[in-house]
Structure formats: C-alpha cells, structure tokens
Amino acid sequence: MSQRHILICDLKNDPALIEKYKEYHAPGNAWPEITESIVSSGITGMEIFLAGNRLVMIMTTTDDFDPAAKAAADGSNPKVQEWETLMDTFQQRLPFAEDGVKWVEAERIFSLVN
Structure with missing residues (x-):
C-alpha cells in the first residue's frame, strides 16, 4: 500500500524567478543529493505542478x-x-x-471513486 500527500506552496510572483525555479526542477536538474534524500525517506513518487505562482506537490509514500x-x-x-x-x-x-512551514498539506474535501 501507499499514501498520497498533497502539499501547497507559493513562489514569489516574479516571472524571472518562476522560470529559474522551473529550470532547477527540469528533468535531470535537481541535485542528486536531493533526489537521494527524497527516495531514501520513503517517498516513492513526487510531482510538482505550477499554476500562476502556486505550487502543488503530489507525493506518494510508503x-x-x-x-x-x-x-x-x-x-x-x-x-x-x-x-x-x-x-x-x-x-x-x-x-x-x-x-x-513552507509546504502546507492540503485537506481532501471531495473524492469521486469509481
């Protein structure tokens, strides 16, 4: 089994900073020590989505x-x-x-399960 965590954070509302942040998170650009710390902690999957300056992280864990x-x-x-x-x-x-607290965990308030 696994757990899913949804976390939210904002970026500073500056287009140049947002682009630079996206560069740091592009495939292969995150530091290897960071990905190792993520995987070794029991996080089995992580995605970050961006809308405007709002970040949403979806994390799957053991x-x-x-x-x-x-x-x-x-x-x-x-x-x-x-x-x-x-x-x-x-x-x-x-x-x-x-x-x-930088990343705030979101509360699920609706779920449609088929």
Missing part, C-alpha cells in the same frame, strides 16, 4: 513514511539545507501557514 523523521534527516543534511536555502529565494510562505 505506508511507514514519517514526515518528522524526513524533516529531522533533512535538518542534519548540509546539502539539503543548501538546497532549501536556495529554494527560499524563489518560494514564499502561504499567508495562513504556521511559522516555519
């Missing part, structure tokens, strides 16, 4: 995925911290996000 453990591992990984600092130049927090 059933035993632990977001707190992922955050702790990322906090002690210098390369992940370097990446996060770089991404902060493009991203901005949602106005309703709690302090220190």
Whole structure:
C-alpha cells in the first residue's frame, strides 16, 4: 500500500524567478543529493505542478513514511539545507501557514471513486 500527500506552496510572483525555479526542477536538474534524500525517506513518487505562482506537490509514500523523521534527516543534511536555502529565494510562505512551514498539506474535501 501507499499514501498520497498533497502539499501547497507559493513562489514569489516574479516571472524571472518562476522560470529559474522551473529550470532547477527540469528533468535531470535537481541535485542528486536531493533526489537521494527524497527516495531514501520513503517517498516513492513526487510531482510538482505550477499554476500562476502556486505550487502543488503530489507525493506518494510508503505506508511507514514519517514526515518528522524526513524533516529531522533533512535538518542534519548540509546539502539539503543548501538546497532549501536556495529554494527560499524563489518560494514564499502561504499567508495562513504556521511559522516555519513552507509546504502546507492540503485537506481532501471531495473524492469521486469509481
């Protein structure tokens, strides 16, 4: 089995910054240490979609995925911290996000299952 997580974040509303962010996330451009940290944490799939300056991340994980453990591992990984600092130049927090939270998990309010 697996779990699906939907997370939302905004980019700064600057077309040049948005294009640069897209370049960092183009196929093959994410740093290998970042993809390794993602895969090794139990994330089995990840997609990021962009509409205007709003980002939506769809993440598939193993059933035993632990977001707190992922955050702790990322906090002690210098390369992940370097990446996060770089991404902060493009991203901005949602106005309703709690302090220190960049990606806010969305609440599912509807599901059509056939």
